[in-house]
Amino acid sequence: MKQRVPASMRTRESLTALIEGRLSSPGGRSELVKLATRLILEEALEAEARDALGRDYYERGAEEGQGYRNGHRTGRLKTAEGAIEFSAPQIAGRADPFRSDIREHAKGRTEALEELAVEMLARGLSVRDIEDAFRADDGQLLLSRTAVSELGEQLWRDYQDFAKRDLSGYEIVYLFVDGIAERIRPGQRREPVMAAWGFTATGARVLLHLMAGSKEDAETVSAFFQDMRARGLGDPLLVVSDGAPGVIKAIETCFPRSARQRCLAHRMRNLASKVPEDLWPEVKARIQAVYQAPSRAIARDLAKGVVEDFGRELPSAVACFEDDFEACIAHLRMPVTHRRAIRTTNLLERLFVEERRRLKIIPNAWGERPVLKLMFGAMTRAAERWRRVRFTDFERRQIEAVRQELNAEYQASDTTSPTSRQAPATDRISSTSRT
Template sequence: MPARVSPTEAVRAEVDGLFGSGRDVGEILEEVVRLSARLVLQQVLEEEVASWLGRDWNCRTAGERAGQRNGFSDLAVKSTAGPISLKRPELRNTAEAFASQLLGKGVVRSEPLEALVISGWVRGLSDRGIEALLTEALGPEAALSRSTASRICARLRDDFEAFRSRDLSDVELDYLFLDGSHLRMHDGSRAEPVLVAYGVTTVGQPVLLAVEPGGRESHDAWAGFLDDLTARGLRPPLSVISDGAAGLIGAVETHMASALRQRCLIHRCRNILAKVPAERSDELKEAFWAIFALPEDIEAGTQAVAAAQANIDAFARRHEREFPAAVKCLLADRRALTAYLRFPVEHWRRIRHTNLIERTFGETRRRVKTIGRLPGEASCLTLVWAVLDRASQRWRGLTYTPAIARHLAELRHRLHQPTHTDHEPLAAVTQAAQHHHPNLRPTPPLHQT
């Protein structure tokens, strides 16, 4: 283990490596459970010692008690997920003996730790949650001190509050991704939206920006969400990528009118397939994605946009008679389907959908389903933030070469500092999401980027 790295941080690195392996979540679920249990218990062991000494890991100041940390001894805990390896903290030069309440005398059995891990995401967010959780899982002899539980919970809450109020004036984005997911926060109530924003900076680095409740995925909810980002100093990006919710589109067109809006192609494909018979869905799905399969030598910008728009017309002509509803869906907001083609070719596949957030929301929903429900808005938001924050550390950035940087700089100048009259504002570049044109029409003129 590298010097000055706590066992908790080492386990976190293992968790990150597992999620970054590219394997399917279902395939690694058992390993996720075991590593997550190990992470929770290891953190508790280290928090116990920190609370008892009155100082954190690597802190050199005097604490409440005399004594120093003296490395770790190996410990194995049995569970239905398999043996869990832990590092028990050792102490020296203490005036009194330290006894772990988690691993104290009388703890001679181990209940299944899966429940500990999964419910720990949420129940551990309350001051009493960790104490009750370990008592439930390991028996009353393993009760955790209230102060240790409070330290862990307070740290989670403080980290989230710092995240949601931090200054964004030094964050300059090329791409902003917006999405929402409905989670059941209260017993007996309907699912409520959680709104999320993340972006890619001008040096290609992904960054999680905001996690907030939505009340409803309405124009007002999204407008308030974007107002908060702006108030914290976030400047307009070059492109905003989102699904087709009317309230979201309206808020983006109002608050970030200088940006180009890209409709999530994965969402749009699902919308179209919902309007065709199941036995024909594979055929229409292939035809939809063929629209955007452009020649390798095509140039980003007007040429690429025109080619894709021509493919949209060809799709419509081919399927209008048999699947008019699907064609109508495709033609609505058609310009927003091809905005990504104005950007560097190397970025195309990553900036035409919001699937990164959606996949992470899927993991959150799986955990919530296992738990049953979320005990309130604060716990829900902290859970979503914790999952997204951990996931964001594994998100891959985008490639930025000098040529790509020049391309984006020129586009930024045209969008945000236009000196000519051929730049269409966002509301004109895209048709309103709620407007559905029932008939075919020629592809409108496309402006140079």
């Protein structure tokens, strides 16, 4: 009975597992595109077979001479991403042997199929997109309009499933949150699109949520977090974000048992803008030594030296350095092997350098849905750059010890003041002498 399950269903499961980090793949982006291309082709072939037979899987009532399903045959399609194997349904019992027009058509349209696959990864295929990919040279549509519509609806349901899926199965240790300002509405100012991804307890990276919001205030970001909470997201060990006040407040309100890490890439850019160019190499080296210290206690001692040596000459830079200092060194509580991967939110920003370059020449291609599609596609297409974090038994014991410390701090703190567990955003180095 298992063999009678449509091949596309198994392909869809593999694609979902790869996107969600449950299926590791050294090919990254290439494997994603291969699976997506295979899925589109298999679903189209199955729809063609359904049109030819006049009935779906498991449906009875075949007319004499109409034929019946007779298993699958493996096919190969050469693409820019390499050869793709797919399963094509076979039909027997017909007066005239069944020949798939789609298989012949696909051989010369691999580029169109790959483009369609990348768009599918962005979860927003339109009926016209699918029709264009499966239209013969003479303009004839190789699939019925019903089949095309059903294929598009299924792909959109995939996106909706992503947006609503249960998150309780993910034990997120490190949660990353960032917002990218995009022009969602024509003629209006740029608005943030919030993104959240994380590393699980097995080291897998998972895209968790995307949401367009009018601004990065505490109310909007809290709604973003609460949506994930409602779908089962637990307390991460560490939440990493930039220094937007609304984001910080929302983190401390929604995740009071978690440590908060200030993105050090953002902080270093802020500091660089406040230091003369000739002094920056020395100041940068001193500050990096603080942020990369073996422990928070040593980082605090080194920070005092930075304040003493540069306080008079560079008062604005030192004030920036002192601001939210405890959040800048929160990663030093975590296992040493994880620190480099968890101290910035640079991943999302790096992904959008290329996307924004492309959008400069498409001034009218804005809208909430296209932007969300673009973000989702960018995240999935860059999967090979999302390195896994290694979790050994020793590191798991370290993480458990940190979690117990955070729980104890939460219990001891004033629950009406979520910021009391770590230094508030305005705390200075002089007030952080505790170990």
